[in-house]
Structure formats: C-alpha cells, structure tokens
Amino acid sequence: MTQLDSALTGAPATHGAPEWWRDAVVYQVYPRSFADSDGDGMGDLPGVTARLPYLRDLGVDAIWLSPFYTSPQHDGGYDVADYTDVDPRFGSLADADALIARAHELGLRVVVDLVPNHSSSEHVLFQQALAAAPGSPERDLYVFREGRGEHGELPPNNWTSIFHGPAWTRVTEADGTPGQWYLHIFDTSQPDWNWDNPAVHEMFRGVLRFWLDRGADGFRVDVAHGMVKPEGLPDATVNAEGLIDIPEGEVPVYFDNDGVLDIYREWRPIVDSYAGDRMMVLEAWIPEHRLPLYIGPEEAHQSFNFGFLQARWGVPTMRAAIEKPLALADAVGAPTTWVLSNHDVIRHATRYGFPPEHRFGEGLSREEVPDTELGRRRARAATLLMLALPGSAYLYQGEELGLPEVADIPDELREDPSHHRAGVPGRDGCRVPLPWEKDAPAYGFSPTGASWLPQPAVFAELAADVQAGDPTSTLEMYRLALRLRGELGLGRHVEGVEFPDGLPEGVLAVRRGSVWVLVNTGDAAVELPAPLAAATLLVASGPGVARGVLPADTAVWLRTA
Numbered sequence: 001m002t003q004l005d006s007a008l009t010g011a012p013a014t015h016g017a018p019e020w021w022r023d024a025v026v027y028q029v030y031p032r033s034f035a036d037s038d039g040d041g042m043g044d045l046p047g048v049t050a051r052l053p054y055l056r057d058l059g060v061d062a063i064w065l066s067p068f069y070t071s072p073q074h075d076g077g078y079d080v081a082d083y084t085d086v087d088p089r090f091g092s093l094a095d096a097d098a099l100i101a102r103a104h105e106l107g108l109r110v111v112v113d114l115v116p117n118h119s120s121s122e123h124v125l126f127q128q129a130l131a132a133a134p135g136s137p138e139r140d141l142y143v144f145r146e147g148r149g150e151h152g153e154l155p156p157n158n159w160t161s162i163f164h165g166p167a168w169t170r171v172t173e174a175d176g177t178p179g180q181w182y183l184h185i186f187d188t189s190q191p192d193w194n195w196d197n198p199a200v201h202e203m204f205r206g207v208l209r210f211w212l213d214r215g216a217d218g219f220r221v222d223v224a225h226g227m228v229k230p231e232g233l234p235d236a237t238v239n240a241e242g243l244i245d246i247p248e249g250e251v252p253v254y255f256d257n258d259g260v261l262d263i264y265r266e267w268r269p270i271v272d273s274y275a276g277d278r279m280m281v282l283e284a285w286i287p288e289h290r291l292p293l294y295i296g297p298e299e300a301h302q303s304f305n306f307g308f309l310q311a312r313w314g315v316p317t318m319r320a321a322i323e324k325p326l327a328l329a330d331a332v333g334a335p336t337t338w339v340l341s342n343h344d345v346i347r348h349a350t351r352y353g354f355p356p357e358h359r360f361g362e363g364l365s366r367e368e369v370p371d372t373e374l375g376r377r378r379a380r381a382a383t384l385l386m387l388a389l390p391g392s393a394y395l396y397q398g399e400e401l402g403l404p405e406v407a408d409i410p411d412e413l414r415e416d417p418s419h420h421r422a423g424v425p426g427r428d429g430c431r432v433p434l435p436w437e438k439d440a441p442a443y444g445f446s447p448t449g450a451s452w453l454p455q456p457a458v459f460a461e462l463a464a465d466v467q468a469g470d471p472t473s474t475l476e477m478y479r480l481a482l483r484l485r486g487e488l489g490l491g492r493h494v495e496g497v498e499f500p501d502g503l504p505e506g507v508l509a510v511r512r513g514s515v516w517v518l519v520n521t522g523d524a525a526v527e528l529p530a531p532l533a534a535a536t537l538l539v540a541s542g543p544g545v546a547r548g549v550l551p552a553d554t555a556v557w558l559r560t561a
C-alpha cells in the first residue's frame with residue numbers, strides 16, 4: 001500500500017511532529033455555538049469535549065478555543081472579567097482540564113485565546129480603578145485621562161472605537177461629579193489595559209503560565225497589534241466627515257506601534273520554556289509589510305495572514321495573496337498561515353456569492369442576497385486551494401459543513417456590540433449554533449432544542465450526519481483533502497510553490513512537486529493541456545470534473561507521474 005493509498009483508506013494522521021504548528025490545520029471552536037451539553041442553549045466545554053472525536057476524524061491537528069473565561073459576554077467573551085477561570089455558562093476549570101486531557105489523548109493540540117488589549121469593565125481591577133481616585137495606582141492599570149475643554153467635558157483625544165462611536169467614556173467620581181475618561185478601543189465594556197505599567201506585564205505573564213501549566217499548547221493573541229498606544233495619545237488625522245482617516249492598507253494611530261513587539265519578546269522565552277512545542281499565533285490586522293516584524297525566533301511563532309481571506313476571486317489577486325505572504329514569512333524563517341473564515345467575518349460560503357468588492361466584515365443584512373450556489377462552489381474551490389499551500393491553515397467551525405452566513409436574525413436577538421453601537425448587521429450571522437443531526441432538537445446542538453441564536457431551516461440538510469458518508473458533500477471533501485494534505489506533506493515547505501504558465505485563461509495553477517492544484521476562476525469549463533489531462537485526480541471541489549475538463553468555479557488536485 002502506498003502512502004497515498006493509506007490516506008485514501010483513512011489511516012490515522014501523524015501528529016506530534018516537532019514544531020507541529022508549522023504545518024498544522026487548526027480548527028477554531030467558538031464555544032457558545034459549537035455544542036451545548038446542558039440544554040441551556042449556549043454551547044459549553046463538556047459539549048466540545050464530547051464532540052472531539054468528530055474533529056479527530058475530520059483530520060485537524062489542533063483546536064483553538066475562542067474565550068470561555070468569566071465574562072459578562074458583552075462581546076462574545078472577548079470581554080474577560082477573570083482570565084484564569086471559566087465562565088459558569090461554559091463549565092468549570094475542571095471541564096477545561098478534562099477537555100485538554102481528552103484532546104491530547106486523541107492527538108489534538110489545544111490553543112486558547114488570550115485577550116491582552118482590554119479586559120471587561122467587570123474585571124475586579126477595573127472596578128477597583130473606578131472606585132479609586134484619579135492618579136492612583138489602581139487607575140494606572142488602565143488608560144484614564146482628564147478630558148479636554150474648560151470642565152474636562154470633551155474626550156482626551158479624537159480616537160474612535162472599532163465598534164464605532166468615541167473610544168472614550170467619562171466616569172463619575174466617588175463624590176458624584178463627572179470625572180476622568182477611560183479609553184476603550186472596542187466597546188465601553190472593554191477598557192484598554194495600560195501596557196506602560198509593569199504591573200500589567202506581570203499579570204499577563206502569570207496568565208500565560210496559568211494556561212501553559214494546565215497543558216495549553218499555545219495562544220491565539222487577540223488584537224495582537226493593539227496593546228501599546230503611541231506616546232502622548234496624539235489625535236488621529238480626521239477626514240472631512242470628522243472620521244479618523246485611515247489610508248488604504250494602513251491602520252489607526254492606536255494600532256501597530258513598535259512597543260507591542262517588546263511584549264512578544266517578553267512572552268516568547270516563557271512559552272518556549274515549556275516542553276512540548278507551545279506556540280503563539282497573532283491576530284494582527286496590520287499592513288502586510290509589517291508582518292515579518294511580529295514573527296520570528298524572538299517574537300511570535302506565527303500570525304494570521306488576512307490577505308488571502310480578503311483576496312478577490314481571480315488569478316492575479318489570488319496568486320498575489322499567496323506569493324507575497326510566502327516571501328515575507330520565508331524571509332524570517334516562519335511559516336505562513338492561511339484562513340478563509342472566522343467568527344469576525346462573513347462566512348466564505350456566502351462571501352464568494354457576492355461580487356468581489358463586497359465587504360467581508362460587519363455581517364450581512366437581509367437585503368443583501370448572495371448567489372448561494374456560486375458562493376458554495378467558489379468557497380469549496382478556495383478551500384482546496386488553501387489546503388494545498390505550505391504553512392498552517394485555520395478553519396472556522398461549520399465551514400466544513402459549507403454553512404452560510406445567516407442574515408435573517410431578529411435584531412433583538414443580535415448580540416454583537418457593533419450592531420448596537422453602529423447599526424451595522426454585526427457578526428452574529430457567522431456565530432449561529434452548529435447543526436449536528438438533521439432530525440434532533442436544535443439539529444443536535446442542544447438536548448432541549450434551545451439555541452441562543454435561531455438556526456435557519458437550511459441547516460437541516462447541511463447537518464453533519466446528513467453529509468457524513470456522502471462523497472459529494474462539503475464535509476467529505478474536507479475530510480479527504482485534510483487526509484491527503486497530511487499524507488502528501490503539502491503543509492510543509494519542502495516542495496516549494498511554483499506557478500506554472502501555459503494554462504487556459506482564468507486558471508490559477510499552483511504546483512507542489514508532483515501535485516498540481518488548479519482553480520478555474522472563469523465562468524466556463526476549460527480543457528486542460530495534455531500532461532495534466534493524463535494526471536490522476538486526487539480530489540475535486542465540485543461535480544463535472546472529467547479527464548482533461550475543469551468546470552467553472554472548480555478546483556482540483558492532480559498528481560502527475
């Protein structure tokens with residue numbers, strides 16, 4: 001039996017290689033919406049643990065858990081009130097330990113989310129800061145400032161929040177008078193930590209150790225480009241409408257300041273001091289050319305590369321979104337990462353159903369109707385392209401089922417703070433609880449049928465149990481592609497990446513040694529040249545692939561002799 005045969009018959013993937021993160025496939029679990037074990041309509045850690053065999057069988061190497069820490073849930077848990085405890089909605093610390101232990105038993109690594117830019121306003125240290133006087137050590141843990149104007153009635157500067165509206169909120173002092181302002185780059189319930197204060201550094205070193213001691217294999221660092229603010233908190237340049245002016249490809253003044261790099265240099269030796277190849281992956285939405293500064297032997301192990309997610313459908317754009325990050329990462333000896341969906345962007349099965357210039361963030365309104373079939377075809381093709389590339393790939397729960405973004409959520413059930421602050425649809429549409437079983441209550445998400453967001457009827461046919469065993473399903477395409485990826489070593493850099501010419505117009509060709517990945521981005525089927533027409537088909541993203549024929553919006557992996 002050849003290696004490839006063993007992949008096709010489902011032999012177990014090989015886990016545990018050194019520096020596993022270099023070519024890992026990491027599956028993002030959004031705990032609220034993955035699986036609910038106690039029937040309250042909110043997913044939980046025991047629910048995740050019970051479904052881990054599904055993830056092992058899917059063929060991923062690791063899971064990344066979005067925050068499950070104590071939190072009032074004003075931003076889906078990215079508002080942390082206690083970094084070293086589990087929110088009772090999600091379970092207990094013992095449940096976290098059990099999850100990590102079971103994952104390890106199954107050969108899966110566990111990456112946890114670290115949210116260092118801000119805490120929840122319910123964090124005890126913020127509550128103490130509010131109760132303390134201006135200028136006190138308690139206030140100095142966060143970014144408090146006097147306001148401008150005669151009576152301090154104007155915010156300290158003109159920064160606006162990522163969730164829209166001002167980035168400052170004024171507090172009422174102990175004597176009942178209007179007082180200082182505190183900074184929140186996100187929601188008012190998410191005050192920014194003051195990273196100029198050594199006590200904040202010390203606290204987070206403790207948080208890292210806490211989860212490393214419990215067996216976490218790594219951290220996904222939230223807003224990893226945000227912690228250190230520019231000296232003196234200068235005003236941002238504003239445009240004619242009075243909004244912060246952010247030139248294309250740049251970031252607001254409060255992001256991507258060099259001081260954040262020192263934080264990774266402080267954390268790296270801690271992470272590396274633990275046995276077992278622990279890692280950090282950064283959520284840094286920064287200009288591409290800045291990425292290499294954040295990754296390397298003394299900084300983080302890797303960073304999300306959001307350029308691929310944002311690349312428009314078409315040969316030049318997608319090719320550039322592959323070539324550039326590979327070159328940049330290679331220059332610092334770090335692996336590239338690839339991602340198409342996460343809990344912040346419109347699911348890619350829906351995104352590709354819109355014209356390429358459609359935005360990828362802030363959710364979907366009922367009025368924006370995608371071409372569902374086109375979206376599904378292109379999403380599957382884009383996934384096959386991604387999974388053939390060297391580096392690590394991050395999957396978002398439910399993309400393996402081809403789940404669409406849900407637009408039809410009643411406004412009163414929406415929880416995303418950006419919906420409430422700015423009236424944009426918001427990100428709830430990619431966070432709808434997963435369908436596991438077609439005929440079970442809440443499609444198997446919870447035993448009682450409760451679900452914190454309503455699941456659309458279209459989820460029935462997309463349920464995991466409907467797709468399992470159907471070779472034409474999205475789920476089986478992911479399973480096959482993941483098995484082949486591991487077996488053929490496509491995640492590794494060994495074979496390099498070539499972009500051969502001579503293919504019909506509209507076809508993106510990526511060659512990985514004897515494996516060719518072809519994506520037909522055009523709107524008609526094409527005929528492939530002779531040597532490829534004779535190659536062995538390993539996996540296809542859609543129907544209609546015949547010897548030498550590649551349908552529109554379809555990808556294949558072919559193997560030449």
Ligand code: GLC
Binds near residue numbers: 078079115283343
């Ligand atoms: C990150 C998270 C997002 C959250 C924000 C504030 O971008 O991915 O969900 O709202 O940070 O923590």
